Amino acid sequence: MTERRQVAGKQKKATRKVPSGGRPPLGRPLAVASVPGGVVLIAIDAAGRIFSVKSPTGLEFDGRRFDVAVTTPSGKTYDLSRARAFRLAAAKEEYILSFVEDRPSGPVLIIASSGDLKNFKMKHALAGAGSAVFVSGGRGSSEEMLIFSRGGATLATKFSELKKKQPRVVEIMPLRRGSFDSGGIVPLAALDTERGTLLFYDASRTKGKSVELAVGAAVFSGDYPPLLLWRSSSPFWEGLFAGEQEANGIGAAVVGDSLIFYWTAEKASLIAAAVPNPFVLPPARRLELKRFPRNPIIEPDPYAAFEAGGTFNPTALEHKGVVHILYRAVGSNGVSTIGYARSSDGLNVDERLSYPVYVPRETFEGRAAPARPGFDLSFASGGSFGGCEDPKLTYIEEDGLVYLTYVAHNGYSPQRVVVSSLPIENFLAKHFNWSFPVAMSDPRVVDKSACLLPEKINGKYVIFHRVFPDVLIDFTDDLNFGEGRWLKGEYTIPPRPFAWDSRKLSIGSPPIKTKHGWLTIYHAVDDRDPGRYKVGAMILDKKDPRRVLARSRYPILEPRASYENEGKAGIVYPGGAVVKGEELFVYYGGGDRVACVATAPLERFIFELLNEGKPRLSEAGVIVRR
Template identity: 45%
Template sequence: MEKETEKTEIILTISEKNSKKIKNPSTFNKIYRSLAKIYQSRSSAKMDNVVLERNPNNPIIVPGLHSWESKATFNPGAFEVNGKIHLVYRAVGDDDTSVFGYASSYDGITFSERCSNPIYKKPELKLKSNFVSGPKDVGWKGGCEDPRLVLIGDTLYMTYTSFAGWESLRMTLTSIKFSDFEQKKWNWKNPVLISLPNEINKNWVLFPEKINGKFAILHSFYPKILIDYFDSLDELDGKKFIKSDNTRPANPNRTWDSWFRGVGPAPVKIKEGWLILYHATNYNNPERYRIGALILDSNDPTKIIYRSNQPILEPDEWYENEGYKKGVIYACGAVVKDGRLFVYYGGADKVICAASVKLVDLINDLKKYKTIN
């Protein structure tokens, strides 16, 4: 199975290189998608693994509605309360600054409610300001990026990346009372930087429940899972920082996910433990993101107990390739509704997409691949 995946990697990589010889981009896109579907179908026939099913109406949210979100809407965090799914998504507009917008849905598919103004902008923090963010040659001006959301008790917590130059790419924590959030009173608590300065850190997630009576933040995955525990998140006061490992070396024992890029949405609690979705690439083809799944031990989430040997989503659709970053699928939100796992992700750093799967099917598939670590 892994050899077939490597074969697909090589052919698609060759196709990308040959794209320079094709003058018409749409022609290349058709060829690229055709190749991807061919090899995806061949691989799926042999692997028979459970994958996410895309929403047929993708992309579900696109830029252009308001000036502050005119260029990109992507990478949404998500949570569900009383049957209503809430999205907080990253948006870039006319001023090239990244802010957060809001949308909601009752069916997980149609997000008809959207706020006309940003619900969160990065407050002034002690960060340097000579920066350029976003896709190559575009020159976005940074801001707040890639939110992850968890509701614990009556408080909604949000971790996100504060971008003010590659020397100041730092993780940030804020919160809001859910009653205020529900009434669209955006009384966010003053954010605090929680990662060390002069480091590049992204993709930190807060567990949605306390573990052994403590708040838990997962901040590094490979070469070692690192989780810090706190009696109170007030301990993170802007003076105390979490020391992480952001080296992200390649894993020689893996193929399609030999380069672990980061955890996606906040962990999902299931009977078997903690369901984790993650972004990864083949180390030799780092621009083609895939989404994988694994399960961590319930009481000791530094232990992986199940991990699929194949991705559950690959960037094969046009909206995952025709944007600012071709081949990037980046999930920050996942919720369980009516027995299905809904995953919300950014496509090509431009649009918001949704995909889902029966949760029990995904779990049963993952349980085929027990891991010893």
């Protein structure tokens, strides 16, 4: 395999002391990790406060600070002031923080996890281990792994092995005599590529009154135990930092087309070496939906009172090549009902009924108008003042029923999620004799965006819904709710800190079963862009839909078209998705006014979703980032 020096020449001028801007000093930096939109750093200040701070460039850490706590399984807070060798890594749906505690019996590696980068809970302890980096299982790695140092050698273990009293540990990279890294190595960071794991490690050493910084690189197979495929025979990067006797590596990050390596030292709080990245190219935004050129496909009809105010947030059900579309219809009286349309090709509407196919029937989905006493605008949405909002369709073949879930609103109390159903034969024949509506959520809680998984898991219905800011998941034996029996929100899919979906998210379309898992389209809002709804995608585990296998790093659709910014600006709101032939069709509302569709080749879309942001290692040893 081609050596690193043949790919890119050594660089020695990129080292710099990182400023802290006008903020208080960074204190002692502990660990860094790449996150969407930059780099997050965890540090401890002079008062012993642990905090995280993000930098979009990876160099100026002067943003807002968030408190960080690490607790034991019993709830006791760790005193991290004397811990060392911290490392931070992003897993699929959480962050992994590791550090070493020096105990009388010897060093112990502590591993903790967090879903929000604020509250870490200890998961595992490994005696005798030093600095460690986490490798997420993905396209290139068959297992989640921990790579760590011990006595200068580099070892690995499966993450699942850490549950055992005596985890199986294997040496994957021995010490080399007479090499730049003969004094021992310290893992800095690992990237999971399609062909294996790329490991960066620190091999720095003291030279007189300076520190000779050196970074090595190695590539391992994705199998376990991992096989060493390639290792740099000279430093991947090296540089001299004067005035320090010692520097401790705390991690590495990828920012755009740069690699940044970080150390902390006594005089210089944080040292960063930013170098052009010969392995990784900037990500190309290939995971996107293509709008139908003749959008919108359904618009308000000023001559039909029930949908004169809006026709948006559509859902869809495909059956024998025909796409049946239900959509939220806002009438001239401000009440939401549900309309019906039909499409043979999934794009053009062949039929559209002139009357609503679902109307409010219960007090919790009343016909409130603005003049009603006690009307509370804080619960209004989509320009409506009550009714049946934002439908979602799921056909469960085992039951022979089409299930309609929607948001019920009476105009003056919190929205609730509701389910109704009818036999598939009646639905196809347009005999819309829906069953009695059943409210599933607590009347005291604003609950929205409910849908059912199209199959039962272990005999149980799987219900997704949203209580701000999380997607909640419940497993139930039946759909009989009421009299104090409500959805509990047993499991969560939370927002991701610093990502495009950092504020809130909701399931948009009922999941679609594929050979890779349940493909799920969702919408979300970014804390940094709170006025705009965007669309993303997830893959959920086929047998355990609580597990997120992949989640889009960037939005797959943003409100840029004119019809997505009229009515209410900045809204793309998916409600349904179907597969027709080899094409994925996603139906969404634009601007809280019209119904639209966007498409993508299904297999290519899923491939890009599973591999988005993963480096690809070529035969020549160069990594290409998608």
